[in-house]
Each structure stands twice: as structure tokens, then as C-alpha cells.
Amino acid sequence: MxxxxxxxxxxxxxxxxxxxxxxxxxxxxxxxxxxxxxxxRVEIVQGNVVTKEMAAQVKPDMTREQVRDVLGSPMVADVFHTQRWDYAFSIRRQGAAPQARRVVAWFEGDRLKNLEVPADLPTESEFVASINTFKGKGGTPKLELSDAERAALPKPVRPEAKTAEPTGATRAFPPLEK
Incomplete structure (x- = not known):
């Protein structure tokens, strides 16, 4: 056995x-x-999307706050490398090619020295087209309304301020002193 x-x-x-x-x-x-x-497959989007239009708005000698207003908060702001901000972006989406980009902002003190931009940085519409997995349903979606479409939107209704009657105790009290 x-x-x-x-x-x-x-x-x-x-x-x-x-x-x-x-x-x-x-x-x-x-x-x-x-x-x-x-x-x-889980869609993984990490970092800040930086497009050509956004990078074109950033100019040398801008302050850190101005750069942050245009590009957003950096993905990496290292304590040991205070003169460098990294704007990293990566996306893995089912049905679309994976993408990864890095934009680096270099500072001298509080002012922007230069912005390192990769050569393959897309425009806003190119980026939307590259992640659009529903290409058979009408192409690239519109990113902005036209002036005629904005004019056709209903005007917001603002409620009128009503004067409220005082609500409180309705009793009359005698005077404290005679």
C-alpha cells in the first residue's frame, strides 16, 4: 500500500x-x-494632460503660480529638486494605444527658465481623437459650443428676492421702567 x-x-x-x-x-x-x-482591463489614467495649446501659453519668466494656473499642479514637485516640476501623463485604455508623456518645467528661483516639451505633444483635438474608442459613432466629439449654439441656450432663471415679513414673537411686553 x-x-x-x-x-x-x-x-x-x-x-x-x-x-x-x-x-x-x-x-x-x-x-x-x-x-x-x-x-x-481597468483603464488607468495618471498625471496631467498637457496639450500644445497649454504649452504655448507658458512663457519664460512666468512665476510658479502662473505656470500652475496654466498647466495645473505638477505630478512631481520634489523637495530635493525644487527647481524642477514634472508633468507626467500616462493612459492605458482598452481599444486605444497606451500613451506616456513628460513635460518638465525648470525654474530659477520663482521664475520659469524653460519648458521641456516632447516632440509628440498632441493638440487638444488630437488627444481627444487618440483616446476616443467610439470612432464608429460619429468621429471626434465637439469640444466647444459655437456662438449660435450658445445663443440658443435658455437663459438662467434668477428667482426674485422676496421681502419676508418679520416672524417672531407677537407678544407685546410692558416697558421695563416706569
């Missing part, structure tokens, strides 16, 4: 190892389980 248990264990261990090794090949078909069932 002891020999049959040992034989069973010796046969079971290699079969189990082969089965476990085969499990990894089931999910190595891109975005599909066993090449058939689509897998869900």
Missing part, C-alpha cells in the same frame, strides 16, 4: 505541474481568455 501511494504521488506531481504551466497560456492571447472570451 505504501508503494502505491508513493507511485500515485510521483505521477500526480508532474501532471499538476503541467496543468499549472498550461494555465498561463490560456490568458496569453492578448485581450481574450483562451483566445475567445474578451477580458476586462
Amino acid at each position: 505504501f508503494d502505491s501511494t508513493r507511485l500515485f504521488c510521483r505521477g500526480l506531481v508532474p501532471v499538476a505541474l503541467l496543468a499549472l504551466a498550461g494555465c498561463s497560456s490560456w490568458v496569453n492571447h492578448g485581450d481574450r481568455f483562451m483566445g475567445v472570451v474578451p477580458l476586462y
Whole structure:
């Protein structure tokens, strides 16, 4: 009986190892389980989106507050490198190519020295088109209303201020002194 248990264990261990090794090949078909069932991938967006229009607004000799107003808060503002702000951006979205960019702002004191911008920095509409996974449904979405569309919007209704009658005690008290 002891020999049959040992034989069973010796046969079971290699079969189990082969089965476990085969499990990894089931999910190595891109975005599909066993090449058939689509897998869900979590969309990961990190950092600040900086477009060409935003980078064009930033000029040398701007203060840190002015740069922050245009580009937003930096992703990395290191205590040990106070003269450098990093605006990192990355996105992984199902159905779209992953993107990663880094814009670096260099300061001298409180003033911007220069802005390092990658060559592949997209415009706002190029960025929207690159992350639009619904391309078959009408192309790039509009980013702004036209003047005619703004004029057609209903005017906001402002409630009139009502004069409220005093609410309080209605009793009359006698004077304190005679």
C-alpha cells in the first residue's frame, strides 16, 4: 500500500505541474481568455494632460503660480529638486494605444527658465481623437459650443428676492421702567 501511494504521488506531481504551466497560456492571447472570451482591463489614467495649446501659453519668466494656473499642479514637485516640476501623463485604455508623456518645467528661483516639451505633444483635438474608442459613432466629439449654439441656450432663471415679513414673537411686553 505504501508503494502505491508513493507511485500515485510521483505521477500526480508532474501532471499538476503541467496543468499549472498550461494555465498561463490560456490568458496569453492578448485581450481574450483562451483566445475567445474578451477580458476586462481597468483603464488607468495618471498625471496631467498637457496639450500644445497649454504649452504655448507658458512663457519664460512666468512665476510658479502662473505656470500652475496654466498647466495645473505638477505630478512631481520634489523637495530635493525644487527647481524642477514634472508633468507626467500616462493612459492605458482598452481599444486605444497606451500613451506616456513628460513635460518638465525648470525654474530659477520663482521664475520659469524653460519648458521641456516632447516632440509628440498632441493638440487638444488630437488627444481627444487618440483616446476616443467610439470612432464608429460619429468621429471626434465637439469640444466647444459655437456662438449660435450658445445663443440658443435658455437663459438662467434668477428667482426674485422676496421681502419676508418679520416672524417672531407677537407678544407685546410692558416697558421695563416706569
